[in-house]
Amino acid sequence: MSASPTTVASLAAMKARGERIAVLTCYDATFARLLDEAGVEVMLVGDSLGMVLQGHPTTVPVTLDQMVYHTACVTRGSSRALVVADLPFMSYATPERALESASRLMQEGGAQMVKLEGGEPYLDTVRQLVAQGAPVCAHLGLQPQSVNQLGGYRFQGRDHASAERIRHDALAMQDAGASLLVLECVPQALAGEIARTLTIPVIGIGAGAECDGQVLVLQDMLGLNPGRAPRFSRDFTVAGGSVRGAVDAYVVAVREGSFPSAPEIAY
Numbered sequence: 268m269s270a271s272p273t274t275v276a277s278l279a280a281m282k283a284r285g286e287r288i289a290v291l292t293c294y295d296a297t298f299a300r301l302l303d304e305a306g307v308e309v310m311l312v313g314d315s316l317g318m319v320l321q322g323h324p325t326t327v328p329v330t331l332d333q334m335v336y337h338t339a340c341v342t343r344g345s346s347r348a349l350v351v352a353d354l355p356f357m358s359y360a361t362p363e364r365a366l367e368s369a370s371r372l373m374q375e376g377g378a379q380m381v382k383l384e385g386g387e388p389y390l391d392t393v394r395q396l397v398a399q400g401a402p403v404c405a406h407l408g409l410q411p412q413s414v415n416q417l418g419g420y421r422f423q424g425r426d427h428a429s430a431e432r433i434r435h436d437a438l439a440m441q442d443a444g445a446s447l448l449v450l451e452c453v454p455q456a457l458a459g460e461i462a463r464t465l466t467i468p469v470i471g472i473g474a475g476a477e478c479d480g481q482v483l484v485l486q487d488m489l490g491l492n493p494g495r496a497p498r499f500s501r502d503f504t505v506a507g508g509s510v511r512g513a514v515d516a517y518v519v520a521v522r523e524g525s526f527p528s529a530p531e532i533a534y
Protein backbone atom coordinates (compact mmCIF):
# COMPACT_ATOMS: atom_id res chain seq x y z
CA MET A 268 0.00 0.00 0.00
CA SER A 269 1.53 3.31 -1.07
CA ALA A 270 1.05 6.68 0.65
CA SER A 271 1.24 8.64 -2.59
CA PRO A 272 -1.99 9.78 -4.24
CA THR A 273 -3.73 7.32 -6.55
CA THR A 274 -3.71 8.33 -10.21
CA VAL A 275 -4.92 6.76 -13.43
CA ALA A 276 -1.30 5.74 -14.07
CA SER A 277 -0.81 4.22 -10.61
CA LEU A 278 -3.96 2.11 -11.04
CA ALA A 279 -2.68 0.85 -14.40
CA ALA A 280 0.67 0.08 -12.75
CA MET A 281 -1.08 -1.89 -9.99
CA LYS A 282 -2.83 -3.99 -12.62
CA ALA A 283 0.46 -4.56 -14.46
CA ARG A 284 2.06 -5.75 -11.18
CA GLY A 285 -0.91 -8.01 -10.43
CA GLU A 286 -1.87 -6.03 -7.31
CA ARG A 287 -5.59 -5.91 -6.56
CA ILE A 288 -7.35 -2.56 -6.23
CA ALA A 289 -9.66 -1.79 -3.27
CA VAL A 290 -12.61 0.47 -4.10
CA LEU A 291 -15.53 1.55 -1.89
CA THR A 292 -18.40 3.93 -2.38
CA CYS A 293 -18.24 7.09 -0.29
CA TYR A 294 -20.64 9.99 0.05
CA ASP A 295 -19.26 12.29 2.78
CA ALA A 296 -16.09 13.82 4.25
CA THR A 297 -15.95 11.80 7.49
CA PHE A 298 -15.93 8.48 5.66
CA ALA A 299 -13.61 9.90 3.00
CA ARG A 300 -10.99 10.60 5.68
CA LEU A 301 -11.43 7.12 7.18
CA LEU A 302 -11.24 5.34 3.81
CA ASP A 303 -8.21 7.38 2.83
CA GLU A 304 -6.39 6.43 6.03
CA ALA A 305 -7.28 2.76 5.50
CA GLY A 306 -5.61 2.80 2.09
CA VAL A 307 -8.60 2.41 -0.21
CA GLU A 308 -7.29 3.32 -3.67
CA VAL A 309 -10.51 4.62 -5.22
CA MET A 310 -13.60 6.21 -3.65
CA LEU A 311 -16.67 6.05 -5.81
CA VAL A 312 -19.26 8.74 -5.21
CA GLY A 313 -21.91 6.42 -6.57
CA ASP A 314 -25.44 7.38 -7.47
CA SER A 315 -26.25 4.46 -5.16
CA LEU A 316 -26.50 7.35 -2.69
CA GLY A 317 -30.06 7.71 -3.98
CA MET A 318 -30.89 4.37 -2.39
CA VAL A 319 -28.44 4.31 0.52
CA LEU A 320 -28.75 7.92 1.77
CA GLN A 321 -32.01 9.13 0.28
CA GLY A 322 -34.10 5.97 0.62
CA HIS A 323 -35.27 5.80 -2.98
CA PRO A 324 -35.92 2.35 -4.48
CA THR A 325 -33.64 3.15 -7.47
CA THR A 326 -30.82 5.51 -8.50
CA VAL A 327 -33.02 7.19 -11.12
CA PRO A 328 -34.14 10.20 -9.00
CA VAL A 329 -30.57 11.31 -8.20
CA THR A 330 -29.79 14.73 -9.69
CA LEU A 331 -26.57 16.24 -10.94
CA ASP A 332 -26.73 18.93 -8.20
CA GLN A 333 -26.88 16.18 -5.57
CA MET A 334 -23.92 14.37 -7.14
CA VAL A 335 -21.89 17.59 -7.23
CA TYR A 336 -22.72 18.26 -3.56
CA HIS A 337 -21.67 14.77 -2.37
CA THR A 338 -18.59 14.72 -4.59
CA ALA A 339 -17.43 18.00 -3.04
CA CYS A 340 -18.02 16.55 0.47
CA VAL A 341 -15.87 13.53 -0.39
CA THR A 342 -13.04 15.45 -2.04
CA ARG A 343 -12.83 17.79 0.98
CA GLY A 344 -12.17 14.71 3.15
CA SER A 345 -9.78 12.83 0.90
CA SER A 346 -6.19 13.49 0.00
CA ARG A 347 -4.88 10.18 -1.33
CA ALA A 348 -7.61 8.10 -2.98
CA LEU A 349 -8.75 8.80 -6.53
CA VAL A 350 -12.31 10.16 -6.42
CA VAL A 351 -14.65 8.89 -9.15
CA ALA A 352 -18.10 10.49 -9.43
CA ASP A 353 -21.12 8.95 -11.13
CA LEU A 354 -22.81 10.83 -13.93
CA PRO A 355 -26.45 10.44 -12.85
CA PHE A 356 -29.42 9.31 -14.93
CA MET A 357 -29.90 11.38 -18.13
CA SER A 358 -26.99 13.72 -17.32
CA TYR A 359 -25.04 12.20 -20.25
CA ALA A 360 -27.92 11.65 -22.66
CA THR A 361 -25.94 13.54 -25.32
CA PRO A 362 -22.18 14.13 -25.57
CA GLU A 363 -22.80 17.85 -24.96
CA ARG A 364 -24.73 17.17 -21.75
CA ALA A 365 -22.03 14.73 -20.67
CA LEU A 366 -19.33 17.37 -21.10
CA GLU A 367 -21.33 19.91 -19.08
CA SER A 368 -22.15 17.38 -16.35
CA ALA A 369 -18.58 16.11 -16.11
CA SER A 370 -17.26 19.64 -15.92
CA ARG A 371 -19.52 20.32 -12.91
CA LEU A 372 -18.47 17.08 -11.16
CA MET A 373 -14.80 17.85 -11.74
CA GLN A 374 -14.68 21.65 -11.36
CA GLU A 375 -17.25 22.15 -8.57
CA GLY A 376 -17.04 18.69 -7.01
CA GLY A 377 -13.32 18.05 -7.45
CA ALA A 378 -13.77 14.54 -8.94
CA GLN A 379 -10.79 13.13 -10.80
CA MET A 380 -12.79 10.74 -12.97
CA VAL A 381 -16.43 10.34 -14.01
CA LYS A 382 -18.34 7.09 -14.43
CA LEU A 383 -21.12 6.34 -16.88
CA GLU A 384 -23.30 3.29 -17.45
CA GLY A 385 -23.51 1.83 -20.94
CA GLY A 386 -21.52 0.57 -23.90
CA GLU A 387 -21.69 1.10 -27.65
CA PRO A 388 -24.11 4.10 -27.64
CA TYR A 389 -21.69 6.07 -25.43
CA LEU A 390 -18.44 5.55 -27.30
CA ASP A 391 -18.46 9.02 -28.83
CA THR A 392 -19.29 10.54 -25.43
CA VAL A 393 -16.30 8.76 -23.89
CA ARG A 394 -14.03 9.94 -26.71
CA GLN A 395 -15.15 13.54 -26.24
CA LEU A 396 -14.77 13.45 -22.45
CA VAL A 397 -11.28 11.99 -22.74
CA ALA A 398 -10.32 14.53 -25.43
CA GLN A 399 -11.24 17.28 -22.96
CA GLY A 400 -9.10 15.75 -20.21
CA ALA A 401 -11.86 14.02 -18.23
CA PRO A 402 -10.86 10.43 -17.34
CA VAL A 403 -13.75 7.98 -17.70
CA CYS A 404 -14.76 4.84 -15.86
CA ALA A 405 -17.18 2.71 -17.89
CA HIS A 406 -19.83 0.59 -16.15
CA LEU A 407 -21.11 -2.58 -17.87
CA GLY A 408 -23.11 -5.65 -16.89
CA LEU A 409 -25.99 -4.71 -14.62
CA GLN A 410 -26.65 -1.00 -15.19
CA PRO A 411 -28.85 0.14 -12.29
CA GLN A 412 -29.95 3.35 -14.05
CA SER A 413 -31.74 1.11 -16.60
CA VAL A 414 -33.75 -0.73 -13.93
CA ASN A 415 -37.05 0.44 -15.40
CA GLN A 416 -36.09 -1.00 -18.76
CA LEU A 417 -34.66 -4.21 -17.27
CA GLY A 418 -37.68 -4.77 -15.04
CA GLY A 419 -35.49 -5.38 -11.98
CA TYR A 420 -31.91 -5.78 -10.82
CA ARG A 421 -31.02 -8.78 -12.94
CA PHE A 422 -27.75 -10.65 -13.32
CA GLN A 423 -26.29 -10.05 -16.81
CA GLY A 424 -24.13 -11.98 -19.27
CA ARG A 425 -25.54 -15.44 -18.62
CA ASP A 426 -26.53 -16.19 -22.21
CA HIS A 427 -24.19 -16.15 -25.19
CA ALA A 428 -25.57 -12.98 -26.82
CA SER A 429 -25.48 -10.94 -23.62
CA ALA A 430 -21.94 -12.14 -22.75
CA GLU A 431 -20.80 -11.30 -26.26
CA ARG A 432 -22.23 -7.78 -26.00
CA ILE A 433 -20.47 -7.16 -22.67
CA ARG A 434 -17.17 -8.49 -24.10
CA HIS A 435 -17.51 -6.26 -27.16
CA ASP A 436 -18.52 -3.16 -25.15
CA ALA A 437 -15.66 -3.62 -22.69
CA LEU A 438 -13.07 -3.62 -25.46
CA ALA A 439 -14.80 -0.76 -27.29
CA MET A 440 -14.85 1.35 -24.12
CA GLN A 441 -11.13 0.76 -23.61
CA ASP A 442 -10.46 1.67 -27.26
CA ALA A 443 -12.55 4.86 -26.84
CA GLY A 444 -10.23 5.89 -24.00
CA ALA A 445 -11.87 4.71 -20.77
CA SER A 446 -9.30 4.32 -17.96
CA LEU A 447 -11.27 2.00 -15.71
CA LEU A 448 -14.14 -0.46 -16.08
CA VAL A 449 -16.71 -1.54 -13.48
CA LEU A 450 -18.40 -4.88 -14.19
CA GLU A 451 -21.54 -5.46 -12.12
CA CYS A 452 -23.34 -8.79 -11.66
CA VAL A 453 -21.80 -10.86 -14.42
CA PRO A 454 -20.44 -14.44 -14.25
CA GLN A 455 -16.95 -14.81 -12.76
CA ALA A 456 -15.60 -16.57 -15.87
CA LEU A 457 -16.73 -13.73 -18.14
CA ALA A 458 -15.41 -11.01 -15.80
CA GLY A 459 -12.08 -12.83 -15.47
CA GLU A 460 -11.74 -13.22 -19.21
CA ILE A 461 -12.42 -9.50 -19.74
CA ALA A 462 -9.98 -8.51 -16.98
CA ARG A 463 -7.26 -10.62 -18.59
CA THR A 464 -7.99 -9.24 -22.07
CA LEU A 465 -8.12 -5.53 -21.22
CA THR A 466 -5.10 -3.46 -20.28
CA ILE A 467 -7.18 -1.07 -18.13
CA PRO A 468 -8.13 -2.21 -14.59
CA VAL A 469 -11.45 -4.02 -14.27
CA ILE A 470 -13.26 -3.60 -10.94
CA GLY A 471 -15.92 -6.16 -10.10
CA ILE A 472 -19.07 -6.03 -7.98
CA GLY A 473 -20.94 -9.31 -7.89
CA ALA A 474 -18.59 -10.40 -10.69
CA GLY A 475 -16.43 -12.97 -8.92
CA ALA A 476 -12.84 -13.06 -7.78
CA GLU A 477 -10.93 -12.77 -11.05
CA CYS A 478 -11.18 -9.00 -11.57
CA ASP A 479 -8.31 -6.56 -10.96
CA GLY A 480 -10.15 -5.07 -7.98
CA GLN A 481 -13.43 -5.04 -6.09
CA VAL A 482 -15.99 -2.42 -5.16
CA LEU A 483 -18.79 -2.60 -2.60
CA VAL A 484 -21.34 -0.14 -1.31
CA LEU A 485 -19.89 1.14 1.98
CA GLN A 486 -23.08 0.78 4.04
CA ASP A 487 -23.53 -2.82 2.83
CA MET A 488 -20.02 -3.90 3.83
CA LEU A 489 -20.48 -2.20 7.20
CA GLY A 490 -23.51 -4.41 7.80
CA LEU A 491 -25.84 -1.42 8.04
CA ASN A 492 -28.45 -2.93 5.74
CA PRO A 493 -29.21 -6.31 7.36
CA GLY A 494 -31.40 -8.39 5.12
CA ARG A 495 -31.15 -5.85 2.30
CA ALA A 496 -27.50 -6.08 1.23
CA PRO A 497 -26.93 -8.07 -1.95
CA ARG A 498 -25.76 -11.68 -1.59
CA PHE A 499 -22.40 -10.86 -3.16
CA SER A 500 -21.60 -8.40 -0.36
CA ARG A 501 -20.04 -9.25 3.02
CA ASP A 502 -20.46 -7.70 6.47
CA PHE A 503 -16.83 -6.84 7.26
CA THR A 504 -17.64 -5.62 10.79
CA VAL A 505 -17.78 -9.31 11.76
CA ALA A 506 -14.04 -9.64 11.06
CA GLY A 507 -13.10 -6.01 11.73
CA GLY A 508 -15.02 -5.30 14.94
CA SER A 509 -15.40 -1.56 14.28
CA VAL A 510 -16.02 0.74 11.35
CA ARG A 511 -12.31 1.36 10.77
CA GLY A 512 -11.56 -2.32 11.44
CA ALA A 513 -14.13 -3.35 8.84
CA VAL A 514 -12.61 -1.10 6.18
CA ASP A 515 -9.12 -2.38 7.07
CA ALA A 516 -10.38 -5.98 6.81
CA TYR A 517 -11.95 -5.22 3.41
CA VAL A 518 -8.73 -3.72 2.05
CA VAL A 519 -6.74 -6.76 3.23
CA ALA A 520 -9.32 -9.22 1.85
CA VAL A 521 -9.34 -7.54 -1.56
CA ARG A 522 -5.53 -7.35 -1.69
CA GLU A 523 -4.98 -10.99 -0.74
CA GLY A 524 -7.89 -12.20 -2.89
CA SER A 525 -9.96 -13.68 -0.06
CA PHE A 526 -12.94 -11.51 -1.04
CA PRO A 527 -15.13 -12.51 -2.73
CA SER A 528 -15.10 -16.16 -1.65
CA ALA A 529 -17.30 -19.08 -2.74
CA PRO A 530 -20.56 -18.09 -0.96
CA GLU A 531 -20.39 -14.58 -2.40
CA ILE A 532 -19.65 -15.86 -5.91
CA ALA A 533 -22.06 -18.78 -6.20
CA TYR A 534 -25.43 -17.11 -6.53
Ligand code: KIV
Binds near residue numbers: 311316353406472
Ligand atom coordinates in the same frame (compact mmCIF):
# COMPACT_ATOMS: atom_id res chain seq x y z
O1 KIV B 1 -23.59 3.74 -7.73
C1 KIV B 1 -22.75 2.94 -7.28
O2 KIV B 1 -22.45 2.91 -6.10
C2 KIV B 1 -22.11 2.02 -8.22
C3 KIV B 1 -21.38 0.84 -7.65
C4 KIV B 1 -22.32 -0.08 -7.01
C5 KIV B 1 -20.51 0.20 -8.65
O3 KIV B 1 -22.20 2.22 -9.40
